[in-house]
Amino acid sequence: xxxxxxxxxxxxxYRLNRTTIYLSLGWLNPASLLPGEKAxxxxxxxxxxxxxxxxxxxxxxxxxxxxxxxxxxxxxxPYKERQNAGIIxxxxxxxxxxxxxxxxxxxxxxxxxxxxxxxxxTSGSAKNVLVCASDCRLGKPGGFQEEIYGDGAAAFxxxxxxxxxxxxxxxxxxxxxxxxxxxxxxxxxxxxxxRWIRDEGYxxxxxxxISGLLEKYNLTPKDFAKVAYPCLYIRAHADIGKRLxxxxxxxxxxxFTSMGHTGTAYPLMMLAAALEDAKPGDKILxxxxxxxxxxxxxxxxxxxxxxxxxxxxxxxLESKKDLGSYEKYVTFREILDIDxxxxxEEIAGTQLSTLWRDRKTVLALCGSKCRRCGTPQYPxxxxxxxxxxxxxxxxxxxxxSDRRGTLFTYTGDILAFSPSPPAIYGTVDFEGGGRWxxxxxxxxxxxxxxxxxxxxxxRRKYHDRAHGIHGYYWKATPLxx
Amino acid sequence: MAEGIKDxxxxxxxxxxxxxxxxxxxxxxxxxxxxTEAIEDAGIDKKDIGAAWSGTCYDEVSVGKxxxxxxxxxxxxxxxxxxxxxxxxxxxxxxxxxCYAVASGAYDICLxxxxxxxxxxxxxxxxxxxxxxxxxxxxxxxxxxxxxxxxMMGTRYFAQYGLSRxxxxxxxxxxxxxxxxxxxxxxxxxxxxxxTIDEVMNAPIVAWPLGLFDCCGVSDGAAAAxxxxxxxxxxxxxxxxxVKALQIAAxxxxxxxxxxxxxxxxxxxxxxxxxxxxEAGVKNPRKEISMMEVHDCFSITELTIYEDLxxxxxxxxxxxxxxxxxxxxxxxxxxxxxxxxxFGHPIGASGLRMMYEMxxxxxxxxxxxxxxxxxxxxxxxMGGIPPVNVVSVxxxxx
Numbered sequence: 001x002x003x004x005x006x007x008x009x010x011x012x013x014y015r016l017n018r019t020t021i022y023l024s025l026g027w028l029n030p031a032s033l034l035p036g037e038k039a040x041x042x043x044x045x046x047x048x049x050x051x052x053x054x055x056x057x058x059x060x061x062x063x064x065x066x067x068x069x070x071x072x073x074x075x076x077x078p079y080k081e082r083q084n085a086g087i088i089x090x091x092x093x094x095x096x097x098x099x100x101x102x103x104x105x106x107x108x109x110x111x112x113x114x115x116x117x118x119x120x121x122t123s124g125s126a127k128n129v130l131v132c133a134s135d136c137r138l139g140k141p142g143g144f145q146e147e148i149y150g151d152g153a154a155a156f157x158x159x160x161x162x163x164x165x166x167x168x169x170x171x172x173x174x175x176x177x178x179x180x181x182x183x184x185x186x187x188x189x190x191x192x193x194x195r196w197i198r199d200e201g202y203x204x205x206x207x208x209x210i211s212g213l214l215e216k217y218n219l220t221p222k223d224f225a226k227v228a229y230p231c232l233y234i235r236a237h238a239d240i241g242k243r244l245x246x247x248x249x250x251x252x253x254x255x256f257t258s259m260g261h262t263g264t265a266y267p268l269m270m271l272a273a274a275l276e277d278a279k280p281g282d283k284i285l286x287x288x289x290x291x292x293x294x295x296x297x298x299x300x301x302x303x304x305x306x307x308x309x310x311x312x313x314x315x316x317l318e319s320k321k322d323l324g325s326y327e328k329y330v331t332f333r334e335i336l337d338i339d340x341x342x343x344x345e346e347i348a349g350t351q352l353s354t355l356w357r358d359r360k361t362v363l364a365l366c367g368s369k370c371r372r373c374g375t376p377q378y379p380x381x382x383x384x385x386x387x388x389x390x391x392x393x394x395x396x397x398x399x400x401s402d403r404r405g406t407l408f409t410y411t412g413d414i415l416a417f418s419p420s421p422p423a424i425y426g427t428v429d430f431e432g433g434g435r436w437x438x439x440x441x442x443x444x445x446x447x448x449x450x451x452x453x454x455x456x457x458x459r460r461k462y463h464d465r466a467h468g469i470h471g472y473y474w475k476a477t478p479l480x481x
Numbered sequence: 482m483a484e485g486i487k488d489x490x491x492x493x494x495x496x497x498x499x500x501x502x503x504x505x506x507x508x509x510x511x512x513x514x515x516x517t518e519a520i521e522d523a524g525i526d527k528k529d530i531g532a533a534w535s536g537t538c539y540d541e542v543s544v545g546k547x548x549x550x551x552x553x554x555x556x557x558x559x560x561x562x563x564x565x566x567x568x569x570x571x572x573x574x575x576x577x578x579x580c581y582a583v584a585s586g587a588y589d590i591c592l593x594x595x596x597x598x599x600x601x602x603x604x605x606x607x608x609x610x611x612x613x614x615x616x617x618x619x620x621x622x623x624x625x626x627x628x629x630x631x632x633m634m635g636t637r638y639f640a641q642y643g644l645s646r647x648x649x650x651x652x653x654x655x656x657x658x659x660x661x662x663x664x665x666x667x668x669x670x671x672x673x674x675x676x677t678i679d680e681v682m683n684a685p686i687v688a689w690p691l692g693l694f695d696c697c698g699v700s701d702g703a704a705a706a707x708x709x710x711x712x713x714x715x716x717x718x719x720x721x722x723x724v725k726a727l728q729i730a731a732x733x734x735x736x737x738x739x740x741x742x743x744x745x746x747x748x749x750x751x752x753x754x755x756x757x758x759x760e761a762g763v764k765n766p767r768k769e770i771s772m773m774e775v776h777d778c779f780s781i782t783e784l785t786i787y788e789d790l791x792x793x794x795x796x797x798x799x800x801x802x803x804x805x806x807x808x809x810x811x812x813x814x815x816x817x818x819x820x821x822x823x824f825g826h827p828i829g830a831s832g833l834r835m836m837y838e839m840x841x842x843x844x845x846x847x848x849x850x851x852x853x854x855x856x857x858x859x860x861x862x863m864g865g866i867p868p869v870n871v872v873s874v875x876x877x878x879x
Contacts, residue, residue: 342604348611348619355620362620367738377738379621385738409637409744413629413688415606422689425623426633427744427868435740437868439623445689450640461620473621 002122003166003298006157006307008057009272010050010134011259011316012041013442013480014323018147024326025142032142035234036257038150040323041136043332043419044441044459047074048084048472050153051134052091052458054265056402057311058130058155059092067157069099069129071117073109073264075182076136077102078460078470087472088132091458093364093399099126103264107180107230107290109133110154110264115294117158118167128159135263138333140188145180148232150260154268164307165275165284165298171213174292177201198236202289206240209293210285217297221245224297225282228252228270230261230289258317264290271298273313280304315481331419334463344417347464350471360397365456365474367434368395376400376434398434400456401474405430407452412445428454428476442477453479485760490580491714491721492877493590493707494523497837500702500825501671508537508544508598509554511703515830516555516594519705524717530707531588532561536575536595538568538828538864541608543598551594568864569776570729571595572704572832573873577727579708589709595834596703597827606699607828627778628696630866632688635781637744639690642796650690652799653780654681657694657822659808660777664819666849671700671825695780700825704833706840722840725761725857726876728753736868745796747782749872750789750861757874758791763857767792770813771855772842774835776863776872777820786861787815790874809850817842817850832873835860839877 015037022033041050051072059067070092072085079087085100099120103113110133117129134153139145158167179197182189191197206229214220221227227246231237231254241251252270262269267288274284278300287295323329330336360366360380367378373389376398384391410426417423424440426448440448441459454476461473496518498511506514520527535551537543544550548562565574572595579591602608607627611619639649658678664670676694684692714721730753736742754766763769770792777783787798792813793806801807807815818824818838821831839858841847857878864871 342602343606343609346609346611348609351616354616358617358620375739381738385735387733387735387739387741409633409640411629411632411636411688412686413626413632415626415628415687416624418624423624423629425625425629429740433740435738436621437623437625437737450636471620
């Protein structure tokens, strides 16, 4: 049996009400108002950081050393060359003897990665493959794409033991159907006419893939507890399921009005939501849409009970804050080029040879634990920081990223440049020992207190446009859920 | 057996420029101005100088690296010249170099100059921090500024000692009001007006809980000192000022990574001052120190310094502050020249400017700010931020 052994998800804290967008830009196209809200990444989040967050959720309690593959699916990778999956693997503190790949350029890359991971484990060429899908897509301001896109991520661990939902079958169709596209030189997605997309692509390919799967495995809609597929248009979404013969109650909530279309992550996030409510024996069907469609079905096992402690979808959906203004959204996404002042323009150089030596320290938040006195310390110390110890070179690597801490002290700084002032930072004392100073985010200054619990979140610390560097590190946030 | 520096070195001349936003002055002209006042005060010629120490902090602005700018600006005749830097403790570091050089007997007369030209940065505050952390730390340090790093000491101090926001801000404001009262009387100071407690408490926040008036300004300026061996001092003037202690302490790194340190005090100040008192033969600092210039980059820094110097009891400096213990007419006047807060903080010069005030006070030349019969002056000069720093504590007397 091969299938999902764990899952996780991540939705950014902020939501942008679609009415807020409409109030800013609705004058351009009064017909563009859509209902609900979309999830929007903070200024320091991108597809990589969200993938790491979903991976952290998925790997709760897992033995990371057993993971021998990581596939990353996105259409909004920060790097066109520098393997993004490799950055995620480093951030998740996976070993180096693993297979990593980026899957990209299509909304169906998420299911593509999932199916490939399934194939790898089934063939025996890998044992535990982590699949992360994440997107942070941009539509041009004032357009329909901007309204529908949301930001989010999901992660699945595939293996052949302790399976909570086995993958039983797949069926794919592939079409060079150019409904939305983005070329090398474009910052924003482009789209052809929506009626054509709905009639010729969206309305056909998902049905074709699902029908193909049902026929291939001799199944009918009645056999399934849930069917999950992305929503581009709300009414058309319901029509797809209905025409295939599913009851409304079988159709997984598309979350279009609470999250938005999260790109490659979308079908996987709906799958995670379905698993949260699934019972042993349930069959779940999931299909993607984008230049065709991948459909796959899973059967939930008794082991599903083990995976109830994930944040997954529900807890992320429930913990949210209104971003409040469209101007903040376009500032955070670097659509509006704001005046950062001289201080904001100064970014220290990134010495990549230093980053290579210190990649565990910087990207994985690993420090060291003294073998002599047992004190955890960050960053990696060669000389023990315990004043009563002082041992030299008696250290083991020690990971802090998945440890909670308490906020020992903090401030909100208006002099430091931040696109979301004040710049908040503080000292975190980690559970079990160790201390360091971190930027904080996803919080308001007034809500902070000395001694409150915090957790660590992988974020884009800086964007050095002059040198093409997206620099990553960890920030502290109040407990998300 | 090491003997310490007490009574081995004397300061025989000092100079200090006006500090401020000196748009029309270059750092080179500031060096020359401070130097000229110093050698005139000492009554010596340039050729009498055996070796020189140049204190400048920033490479991004000001004169640039190495001791060459000092030597070339003053046309020093191929003498030994050294540039030193220890963040904001740079000025004291330059003095230390010159003092140890004459104490060793290697030279008779040495020069220390500190200079900084901060108003060429192009935006408010000090240069953006990351470059200064080095190539490794810049990846993992937060986006902090000096006000923020010290503000965290305010947050922690208030929480640890149970001060409400009002009580804490009031104590900090009282410190600022005291310094402004002194600075208003000092023609060389950058900021020269009195302020009220209300003004200070209600000033816009820079980094919570520090407001605009809790933070020293960013200034240009230079200061200089001429030193000689104690036994030669009276050849130059009847009233040399003798060095009683020159101490410095650099953080061990434990405050940053080990969870003992409380972020409500600066350990290096404790260590440096304890050694300085031993060196100078001071048994009871609260009783024996006549006056101080301490590193009031931020009001909260000054508050904790009182405790770290062993003068106020731990957690209770507020009582001394509110009682006027550190006022100009108090038991230990602190910041008689206005401090960093009012005189200004051109980083490389500050340590020497502190010494300039102690020197002038001991010689009875402080005008309306004159303290009655001072015997022992202390300067405290701190570079870095509360969790990782270098602190110099020096003492001078008659």
